[in-house]
Amino acid sequence: GNGFGYGLVDPGNPHSVARTLSARYYKDGAEILVDRGWDRPLGEQHFDDPQNQQRRPRRLTPRECARLMGFESPQGSRFRIPVSDTQAYRQFGNSVVVPVFAAVAKLLAPRIAQAVARREADDNDGGCSR
Numbered sequence: 771g772n773g774f775g776y777g778l779v780d781p782g783n784p785h786s787v788a789r790t791l792s793a794r795y796y797k798d799g800a801e802i803l804v805d806r807g808w809d810r811p812l813g814e815q816h817f818d819d820p821q822n823q824q825r826r827p828r829r830l831t832p833r834e835c836a837r838l839m840g841f842e843s844p845q846g847s848r849f850r851i852p853v854s855d856t857q858a859y860r861q862f863g864n865s866v867v868v869p870v871f872a873a874v875a876k877l878l879a880p881r882i883a884q885a886v887a888r889r890e891a892d893d894n895d896g897g898c899s900r
Contacts, residue, residue, distance in 0.1 A: 804828050832858035840868030 780786045781804060807825040816822070832855050836842055839862050842849035851858050 804830065831855075832862065835859060835862040838862075838867075839865050840870075841865075 804827060806827060809822050809825070812819055812822050813826075830838070832851050833842075833849075835858065836849050836851065841862070853861070
């Protein structure tokens with residue numbers, strides 16, 4: 771395909787997997803849509819059905835994007851988003867997932883400490899170790 775499309779996320783299914791959040795989400799919000807029970811065959815026959823219109827898929831809010839990227843948890847303190855929705859979608863879409871970054875940093879910390887200790891030992895020995 772051309773790279774465009776959408777993915778429905780079922781909030782009631784704990785095994786539901788979302789597509790990647792991108793910086794262009796603000797343009798159309800079609801990459802990740804939240805399923806609200808829209809009846810597609812009914813929508814194709816009678817698009818203006820008022821009950822079905824209320825169940826149309828919706829895009830994520832900036833706050834939901836922040837949570838997906840690890841900036842806040844529903845139980846935690848609220849993360850202040852001081853920019854427009856458009857800017858928030860761009861910023862969260864360009865971000866690194868915070869918990870993933872923290873896990874990688876935790877794995878790297880011992881290796882960095884070893885490298886620093888080795889360099890300090892080399893400096894103390896006049897660079898003659900190894």
